[in-house]
Amino acid sequence: MNQSITLLSRPSGKPEISNFKFERESMPVANEGEALLKTRFVSVDPYMRGRMNLSESYIPPFEIDEPIESGIVAEVISSANPAFVAGDFVSGILKWKEYQTSDGKELVKVDANKAPLSAYLGILGMTGLTAYLGLIKIGMPKYGETLVVSGAAGAVGSIVGQIGKILGCKVIGIVGTDEKATLLTQKHGFDDALNYRTNVNLRASIYDMCPEGVDIYFDNVGGEISDAVMYNLNRFARVPLCGAISLYNAPEAGTGPRFEMMMVLKSILVQGFIYHNFSDHIPEALTKLEAWLAAGKMSYTETIIDGFQNLPSAFIDLFEGRNEGKMVVKI
Amino acid sequence: MNQSITLLSRPSGKPEISNFKFERESMPVANEGEALLKTRFVSVDPYMRGRMNLSESYIPPFEIDEPIESGIVAEVISSANPAFVAGDFVSGILKWKEYQTSDGKELVKVDANKAPLSAYLGILGMTGLTAYLGLIKIGMPKYGETLVVSGAAGAVGSIVGQIGKILGCKVIGIVGTDEKATLLTQKHGFDDALNYRTNVNLRASIYDMCPEGVDIYFDNVGGEISDAVMYNLNRFARVPLCGAISLYNAPEAGTGPRFEMMMVLKSILVQGFIYHNFSDHIPEALTKLEAWLAAGKMSYTETIIDGFQNLPSAFIDLFEGRNEGKMVVKI
Numbered sequence A, B: 001m002n003q004s005i006t007l008l009s010r011p012s013g014k015p016e017i018s019n020f021k022f023e024r025e026s027m028p029v030a031n032e033g034e035a036l037l038k039t040r041f042v043s044v045d046p047y048m049r050g051r052m053n054l055s056e057s058y059i060p061p062f063e064i065d066e067p068i069e070s071g072i073v074a075e076v077i078s079s080a081n082p083a084f085v086a087g088d089f090v091s092g093i094l095k096w097k098e099y100q101t102s103d104g105k106e107l108v109k110v111d112a113n114k115a116p117l118s119a120y121l122g123i124l125g126m127t128g129l130t131a132y133l134g135l136i137k138i139g140m141p142k143y144g145e146t147l148v149v150s151g152a153a154g155a156v157g158s159i160v161g162q163i164g165k166i167l168g169c170k171v172i173g174i175v176g177t178d179e180k181a182t183l184l185t186q187k188h189g190f191d192d193a194l195n196y197r198t199n200v201n202l203r204a205s206i207y208d209m210c211p212e213g214v215d216i217y218f219d220n221v222g223g224e225i226s227d228a229v230m231y232n233l234n235r236f237a238r239v240p241l242c243g244a245i246s247l248y249n250a251p252e253a254g255t256g257p258r259f260e261m262m263m264v265l266k267s268i269l270v271q272g273f274i275y276h277n278f279s280d281h282i283p284e285a286l287t288k289l290e291a292w293l294a295a296g297k298m299s300y301t302e303t304i305i306d307g308f309q310n311l312p313s314a315f316i317d318l319f320e321g322r323n324e325g326k327m328v329v330k331i
Helices: A119-120 A126-139 A157-166 A178-189 A202-209 A223-230 A260-266 A275-294 A308-318 B115-121 B128-138 B157-164 B177-189 B203-207 B223-230 B259-264 B274-294 B309-319
Strands: A003-009 A020-024 A035-043 A069-077 A090-096 A099-102 A109-110 A147-148 A170-175 A191-195 A214-218 A233-241 A253-258 A269-272 A304-305 A326-330 B001-008 B020-025 B035-043 B069-079 B089-095 B097-104 B108-110 B146-148 B171-174 B192-195 B214-218 B233-241 B253-256 B269-272 B303-305 B328-331
Touching: A003 A308, A020 A308, A035 A090, A035 A119, A035 A308, A069 A119, A090 A099, A090 A119, A126 A157, A126 A214, A126 A233, A126 A275, A147 A157, A147 A223, A157 A170, A157 A178, A157 A214, A157 A275, A170 A178, A170 A202, A178 A191, A191 A202, A191 A260, A202 A223, A214 A223, A214 A253, A223 A233, A223 A253, A233 A260, A233 B259, A260 B233, A260 B269, A269 B259, A304 A308, B001 B309, B020 B146, B035 B089, B035 B115, B069 B115, B069 B192, B089 B097, B089 B115, B115 B328, B128 B214, B128 B233, B128 B274, B146 B157, B146 B223, B146 B303, B157 B171, B157 B177, B157 B214, B157 B274, B171 B177, B171 B203, B177 B192, B203 B223, B214 B223, B223 B233, B223 B253, B233 B259, B309 B328
Parallel strands: A147 A170, A147 A214, A170 A191, A214 A233, A233 A269, A304 A326, B146 B171, B146 B214, B171 B192, B214 B233, B233 B269, B303 B328
Antiparallel strands: A003 A020, A035 A069, A035 A099, A035 A326, A069 A090, A090 A109, A253 B253, A269 B269, B001 B020, B035 B069, B035 B097, B035 B328, B069 B089, B089 B108
16 A cells, blocks of 8 residues: 545644645556656655645645645656666655656656765755855855854755855854754854844844844744844845745734835845756756765754654644754655 | 035934025135036935934935035036036036035036936936936846836836836836826826825735736835735846835834745845946946937936025925926026
């Protein structure tokens, strides 16, 4: 028997286990041109929360009663497609199923000898590309500048900060626990990190840590944490907006300070993006990330959860900040 | 005797006549290397409101008891600087004085035969450069796209819309009176214009006028008018933030809807700017503007107020929207 996880209902606010449904189904068979895949690692990502709504986005909403999809590394079990042989590993946006078939068109082969399979969902996958392309193409870091990263112990944030350090920036991370702060400064080379839960005046704390002001704010969270950084931006600051995890579960976007006036006075740029906007630069990004990783200039942190049955709870835990670095589920 | 206008006190909220002081002083004399200038046309601009505050900006605040400064076209009365002769006309940021001397370093000569003197404060000056550079370099208009301009009957807005039309965009202006709406559609070739004072649901009205969505929003006003446009932005929309006249007089920036989430989902860019950020492109901009003007592809509207004594009230009237097109004071 095969197993899949479908969207039973759209969450209002925070997603719950009851929004997901486990279904049993018969084992799929690879037809001519297809490969049979066994899921090995599944990525859970905050942006997926957006797909659970029926709102306009860069990617269609999940359908009710249809399987959830996300980044997956799978093993080819058998193949009726000449491009794949049994034992190959592939990555792509696939369904939350233990087994599935694919025509292979959207899959890329990954090399289990070059990096652990899970890395292709993280630093060598969408996560690393998002960090690199957002920081480089929008943030345009220059040597000696100050970079603040929110959600800094998350999958993308922890990579952004390390790239900032490689490029000679002063890097400050904003996180939600002291353990995460320690992880960033001890393991990932951040200059400093701030726990937003224990800092009663985040704006002033950032000012104290960055008396020279903030040149780049790589934003993964939105909301009040972002406000505190925005007030500290320098003239010509750049703000790549990668995500807004603090707002994903809000039924309404809510209100916040108006920054238009400040943005005019200081010529500030704020740009929402997904990595795919810079698809021409993906090869360049992967080359750099692989080289930095191989040279020991970067490291990555993963939170690996075991078991297909834990996929929904792993996803939900993202919004509680229960992950350090990239959250993946090992099947 | 000479006359000058100084800043007597910093306004809180809307500027008032009592914030300005008229002073009499002796006639200046041009020393070696200087020219004696007689002020002919004075530009009043919304951004000057920012200089009346003591806040951080791209340009230092006006000092109390010191003359106000703005864009001025002046006539050279006498010159002890070999670069100028009596009868020359020059433009630059100069003091609100009937007569003043200058070393000429920041002045550019203007040609009274090529365009009316006042045009060098408008379409062939900072106003035109702001419109051109903000629209082209940040807005990146493409043929067939939809451009919405706020403050559209103002100095910058009326030029932005016309450039949009030349480049093949659909152009909608947002204005504060029906007369201004007519001016834009009849004289300046806008496809349509909306009066925000009489439209009870601006967001829905923009949706009706732009069913294909908004690709570029050139923002001169900020605040709730901008919110109504923001909700109608397309994926990959660009928002050059030129000014925020609705917010200049607010003691606090106030609050508004959070757009971070939407900006991520739609990959939207919002960028504050002043024309000088693109100073490398000023020659290109002036060449284009002069050519379009000479070819009759653009026209401009001016509100010309007479008399040095009316400078403060002309400036204040900007915030009541009493101008159509560029507001200048003829001395």
